[in-house]
Amino acid sequence: MIYSSIRHDYKNEMQSVIDLNTLEITLEAARDDISRVVLIYGPRYSDNKDANNKIEMNLKYRSKYHDIFSVRLNLDDTRLRYLFYLEDNGGDRVWYNEKGFFKTRPQGYDSGYFQKAIINKSDVKKSPEWAQDAVIYQIFPDRFFRADSNNYKNREWNQLPKKDSIYGGDLKGIIKKLDYLKELGINTLYLTPIFKSPSNHKYNIDDYYQIDPNFGSIEDAKELSKAAKEKGIKLIIDAVFNHSGSNFFAFEDLLTKGEKSKYMNWYFPENFPISKEEVNYSTFANDIQDMPRLNLDNPETQEYFLKVAEYWTAELDLDGWRLDVADEVSREFWEKFRKRVRKINNDIFIIGEVWYRASNWLDGNTFDSVMNYDLQRDIFSLIIEENMDVDQFSSQIQENFRHYHPEKPNILVNLLDSHDTARFNWELRNYNKKIIDQKMKFAISLQFLLPGIPLVYYGSEVGLTGADDPDCRRTMIWDKNRQNRDLYNYYKKIISYYNQNRDLRKGDYKELFMDPLNKILIFSRKNKKSNENSTVVIINMSDKKQNINDKNIIELLKNKNLSFSINNNNNNSFNNNCLKIDKKQILIYS
Template structure:
């Protein structure tokens, strides 16, 4: 047995509270090396004489990659405390006992050897708002969604869609434009809107804030925004705003004061300035977003900066009843700030959603004391590279998605923000070189996966565009120029997600078969079971599927009752099927 590949620590995601009475525990072993794993566990104080009264229970293999087998178990400790270890057995019947102090041949009697869960405190449990699990998001870049009030147009506004987007042009998108099209979003099945920044800023993207308490005049005023939130809520749509707390814009008043008064400015400690005089052109002599001189980094540990930004967080919830914050460049802001941010936000609205923009492993922010979710880029990258750009083979794809699911606790996965593209990336149809069949498979995977999916405005009707600024085109409102077939396909997937229990968020997910360009996966919740078959190639494929033979099923896309007699299923090029199995 390869004991050096056995991995567990008494920390997230290897052990965590699923709820106030359930503990989830995970162990990693080398792929194919271990036949069975049993959990050895009991209360740390449960002794008869000097004998610890441990029990054993079988763990389940929940996923495999080409390197690793993942084993999981859920248990309900009687007194919320636990000491535990693992008994691994290979097919030669060799046994290894895994403890915090190392590996043993027999179960040690000394309780100090074992892993420890001292006490399950309800206050420490990771809890994201429940509503997020059933939300399908729609990301709106307000400047480019719809121009509903031309009296607000900034100087030099171009006719809608008359030119390609550039880093500096304006088309006059605004809040009225969003309100005019809310029923379109309801028709699609959307129940959450994520707005990129709406606060007063210089640029068309608004990530260079001038005033965090003011709406940008090109979008409308506070009254219009208040009305927009109410109109959304009336239709069951949640509203999430984008907060840029890592850095301000060049025209942010405190930064202007620093430029004017230099080291005599009362705001000089609001920023990370290396030397005076401050020079804000070319390569900055202060910390900035990247090395962008017009986006100076804020010192979020400074008491006044912190107070100002936390007031912002509270203000927009209390005044306008927004439902969540998406936090730009969240990983470059200190953890102490985010812990206080969470307290302020949850005090103002306990059910508010806190979403951090982090592109890498985000476990430090997802312990329950900071964010409810992060933008799930590990999911995004793998899905896009397999389905859209086809740079990734099916085994690597299945491995990476299996790793993503085991990288975080289950309750974290259920609230994760699963996007495919955004204002920061090329659009998926462009990445797929216009191949709509690949994009349909990508949406099918996204909308049948665990987490909270997000659609970037216009993708549902086939808008194209390369990286920024190409991905920021004006929304196409002329129906004859929209891809209505793609719209209806996505609409159908969202409906399935809402109506078929195992299709949606809270079902167990695992890959059953991975073949060349083909993935087969199972979604299961209690008695309901779905098997998805996706053929991501331009060839017909015949696929072996365990677990389908002699089973009655309904194929959800054709709505036909089938009895699968063979162990194989024939799939046409870019074909997809979803079998709902009868139990």
């Protein structure tokens, strides 16, 4: 038994409050080391000197180096004490508590039990229920649709973008295309910034209380929110509070008055006088002169931007905020932000832009979710670079999940691309169309079949392509003769299936079978309540038809029906002894 790899502590992902009466307990061990884990538990206050309730813990995740065991306890009394009994594959047996490992069971109240003092109402950190059912569509407003021909533009619609290109897309254009989004199956809209700014991207905001005139008016924004809700589409907008624009009133005052400015503590000046040419102040990234970084540890700055958030949450009846450069902003500010906007809408969904594993931000006090760039990079490695096999892929996503509270994987935002990355299909440009479409369908399928909220970046569904910024921000293709209709139909098909399958939206990931040599991965999305492998996903990434004879898989599929496939052909079959799956195929049994 590898004792140094066995771990349990009081962190959010290992002692996880689910609701007022439910606690999930997790134990970590070295991969393939522990064969059995039993949780022995009981109330902290009892006539018995020891806890005597026993429950087997299940293997939940398997990463490259770790096995993760877990169990959910439904408790009448949430004041809990517990320890673990472990067996390994070599016959070693130990008891494990706060004080370490023992060959015989420690006895008595003071023997070293792990403890859960109690579950208080404030310990239950719930995210909005609706978020688990969301299919998000991200729009870069200048590039989606231009309804008002009088809008300023310096580029024709179908011309390729430059850094300063403005095409005149607007909020009325989005309103006109809501039926298009509804038909696709979208139920949540995310807009990049819409406030007054001299740029096309609006991430350098000059006035946080004004809709950019080229996008429309506050009345247009309200109409968009109202019209979207009438069609069952929720609205999320971008919050840019890490930095302002250089024409923002507080920074202009600092530029003019220097050390005498009452807004000096709103920013991070290095010396005086402030110079935009020298960029002697902290900015977003490195020396971006028109994006001076805000000091959101300063109470006055905090209050100004908290009021901005409150104002728009109420005025636009917002369903969510996506927070730009979220991890570089004061945690204290985000904690206040969450409390203040939730007083207006307790069901608001808060997404942080964090490009790495963000478990420290998802403790229930700041964000509900983050943009899941971890998964995006793994899909990129599997599908595009082909330097990761199915075993590594499954291990890696489970490695990511194990660091989060158990309710979080299903609300991470799964994206393939965004306004900050090259389009996914751009990275496939050197392949022929047949292979591009094949690889795109695999990537899209993983985005929808793995835990998380799928996000479609505008135009991806019709084959819009582009390299890194600004090329990834091309204008939407509305001419059906120029659209990839086969890809559009596949998006529509998988979104419809996703919207009808509760397990895909809310079930846990469970690896069931792995064959790296033949590029086979089988996993289920487990029903949390029944713990059954309700929906089974079978992936064949190889160039050959494969036979699957594993007895456990065959037995599992006997009572299920084929409900989805990437390719609608007759080259797949199932009988009581064998599943035959075609090359480059994904099958779903439910």
